[in-house]
Amino acid sequence: SDIEKGTYPHYMLKEIDEQPLVTRRIIDKYRNDADEITVDSEIVAAVNAADRIYIVAAGTSYHAGLIGKQFIENWAKIPVEVHIASEFSYNMPLLSPNPLFIFISQSGETADSRAVLVQIKELGHKALTITNVQGSTLSREADYTMLLHAGPEIAVASTKAYTAQLAVLSILAAVAAEGKGRSLEFDLTKELGIVANAMEVLCDQKEEMEEIAKEYFATTRNAFFIGRSVDYYVGLEGALKLKEISYIQAEGFAGGELKHGTIALIENGTPIIALSTQEHVNLSIRGNVKEVVARGANPCIISMKGLEEEDDRFILPSVHEQLSPLVAVVPLQLISYYAALHRDCDVDKPRNLAKSVTVE
Numbered sequence: 001s002d003i004e005k006g007t008y009p010h011y012m013l014k015e016i017d018e019q020p021l022v023t024r025r026i027i028d029k030y031r032n033d034a035d036e037i038t039v040d041s042e043i044v045a046a047v048n049a050a051d052r053i054y055i056v057a058a059g060t061s062y063h064a065g066l067i068g069k070q071f072i073e074n075w076a077k078i079p080v081e082v083h084i085a086s087e088f089s090y091n092m093p094l095l096s097p098n099p100l101f102i103f104i105s106q107s108g109e110t111a112d113s114r115a116v117l118v119q120i121k122e123l124g125h126k127a128l129t130i131t132n133v134q135g136s137t138l139s140r141e142a143d144y145t146m147l148l149h150a151g152p153e154i155a156v157a158s159t160k161a162y163t164a165q166l167a168v169l170s171i172l173a174a175v176a177a178e179g180k181g182r183s184l185e186f187d188l189t190k191e192l193g194i195v196a197n198a199m200e201v202l203c204d205q206k207e208e209m210e211e212i213a214k215e216y217f218a219t220t221r222n223a224f225f226i227g228r229s230v231d232y233y234v235g236l237e238g239a240l241k242l243k244e245i246s247y248i249q250a251e252g253f254a255g256g257e258l259k260h261g262t263i264a265l266i267e268n269g270t271p272i273i274a275l276s277t278q279e280h281v282n283l284s285i286r287g288n289v290k291e292v293v294a295r296g297a298n299p300c301i302i303s304m305k306g307l308e309e310e311d312d313r314f315i316l317p318s319v320h321e322q323l324s325p326l327v328a329v330v331p332l333q334l335i336s337y338y339a340a341l342h343r344d345c346d347v348d349k350p351r352n353l354a355k356s357v358t359v360e
């Protein structure tokens, strides 16, 4: 069946490898006969009628929302707030007069997100659910649904659902931008195709990822992920992956925040994964790396081709700068996988965690 592991030792590795295929499938599913990107017209109308969008999600899906905000604000110029579901329900922000809610949930069953959906429906607001599971609770109870088409995700650590969420959010943002008369300056379908190819290249570099995992994470107690702009958000996701399956205490930080406290944690040999995929913050993140290296950190710089420097540990194939999170996350997923494997952790079923959290 669809959800056999086949020759893979773990679902997580299989699901990481499926990302190029899933990205191509999404391009296909959201394309019309004229080869244009298309989204249900009711959804486009709802997005474009909103004066503000509220994205609500948990965990990895929340991290996807942070990047979705960039797509929607940069391209469609609609203000977006991103909220952690469990916080929103107890501390609801002041809402704009005409909000649209977007729930992002792989399973469509996350109770924290559902609690918010129930609340905002009582207030009479509209909701779009972006989910991998057709007919899930969040899909049934929302006004609109966009599917991820990622196929079943079995491993507790979410991988292909995250990149699928990013791809679908990019499509939604592009179509909303068009609806506002602001066509993108690039061909999203083509650029997502390039992303799929880059993912494939990365999935063929597993040995290097395993080397990095062994070199940096074999015995370490903690690890930090730093980045600026969207690289910071990808770092948050990289840190979540590492902590949930390898039990290494890992945190993602904005490069500029280090000096406001976190840098006190740097000791001799502390692994720092630094991401640099964005030209406008390349110099400043490299400055942050120098600061932590001066305090003894063991840096692992992952940069995008075109921005690379001599000591960078890994170079990502070049893709459109705004879509870099879809590729930058892949080595972080693989590194976490191998770190967990070499620390004898149960990769697919980490302790204390459930695939979908159906209690508040």
Ligand code: AGP
Residues within 6 Å of the ligand: 058, 059, 060, 061, 104, 105, 106, 107, 108, 109, 110, 113, 156, 157, 158, 159, 241, 244, 355, 356, 357
């Ligand atoms: C991801 O690796 C986690 N296991 C977890 O954070 C997950 O993303 C979160 O529980 C949200 O789940 P959902 O997308 O099914 O709503």
